[in-house]
Amino acid sequence: MKRIVAICWFSCLVITAQAQEASTQVPTRLSYKEAVKIAIKNNFLLNQEKNNLQLSQAVRTNSVARLAPTVSGTVTALRIDGNSFNQNEGKVENGIRDNIYGSIDANLMLFNSFNRINTIRQSSDLLRAQTSVVKRTEQQVISDVSSQYLQVLLDQELMKIAERNIELLKAQLDQIKGQVELGAKAEVDQITQDALAKGAELTFLRARVTLRNDKALLAQTMLIDATGDFELEDPQWDANFTASLDQELNQLYATAMTNRADYQGALYTESAAHHSVRATRGSYYPNLVAFGSYGSAYNKLQGSAARGFQDQFFTDNTQLQYGLQLNIPIFNNLSNRLSVVRSRVAHNNAKLARSNIENTVKNDVLRAYLNFQDAIAAYQAAEVQLHAAELSYNLEKERYDLGITDLVQYTQANQNYVKAQGDFAQSKFTISFQKILLDFAIGTLKFEDIP
Structure with missing residues (x-):
């Protein structure tokens, strides 16, 4: 009987361990929303700010409880x-x-010259400020993951382009070898084509190294095992975001001032510093x-x-x-005066910080707005460039196969085509995430809004 119980207990431990491992295991194919969710859960800065929020709540509760008598x-x-x-x-x-x-x-x-009332107001504002810090930190995590996810997607696409280019060049090399053997092409064409194929292999290796490094950085942001092999899914979002810029710049400024958590936090911090000045001034009067x-x-x-x-x-x-x-209070070595001066300086510094963040918000919105416009223009230009480069490559390939043009012109057309593919991939992923970056700048970025 004891042996059966021991076996059952050991089996339960194994099942529990497997369940925990499965719950923390990162899927081999990771979507964008899953990556953001994991980062929000694991990010240590965000978790630290949440812990500080618990402390702020406890301080607020203590300041209210001080209205009651001490027993x-x-x-x-x-x-x-x-x-x-x-x-x-x-x-x-x-x-x-x-x-x-x-x-x-x-x-x-x-009675103590409204010291406790102002202390309650101060702790309430500090609690709101810390809540804003948590919100902005979460948005920062989403923004960081978005940028790194975009880079890894681009790395994956560039590596695929490099791989396809290797296959294309090797196939062309085999064709040229046959033509050289028949005497239809000069041997120098074979040597040049082989060098191009080797160069494409080197480009592929570099792209693979870049991909691994950027995936490791993304894994570090999500706080997952960087050695685990995972592939990112292309969100396949609609690249037509022109409707997202239907608001004027002044409207975006107003929206940012209302929604930017760091600016709201600066306002609450300034208000808390003001109540701190009023609370410390109460030490001048009798209680x-x-x-x-x-x-x-x-x-x-x-x-x-x-x-x-x-x-x-x-x-x-x-x-x-x-x-x-x-x-x-009659005389206590100017300790009360020092406390008032210290709180007044903190209030003035809070005003300066709020003014600085206000300017930062406007600059962030302006940059995001202009970058969004540039991304739209770059995407449209890259799309046209890719189409033109593809036509030029197909034409030069056909001309080279017929012996009308030389290898230099054909190679140049191929390089232009590969570059156009890379530029289009970069512009596509950039514009796909530019709406998220604009939402981050105006402070409306939410995990629930991620498609």
């Missing part, structure tokens, strides 16, 4: 060997005496505290007859104290 309980037990005053007898006694003290104390701040304490005590000199613990602690020695305490 504490104290219990003290001690033994005195020597002279001590016995409050039950009203005289000094010499010997070993056991003492027990206990009390419950409460304090309530009635009023209500206090209360209820306690009792028990003591017994060894060898003497004394009333019992029940009578002393709960009847004879009970004591209730309560009252008001007015604290008036």
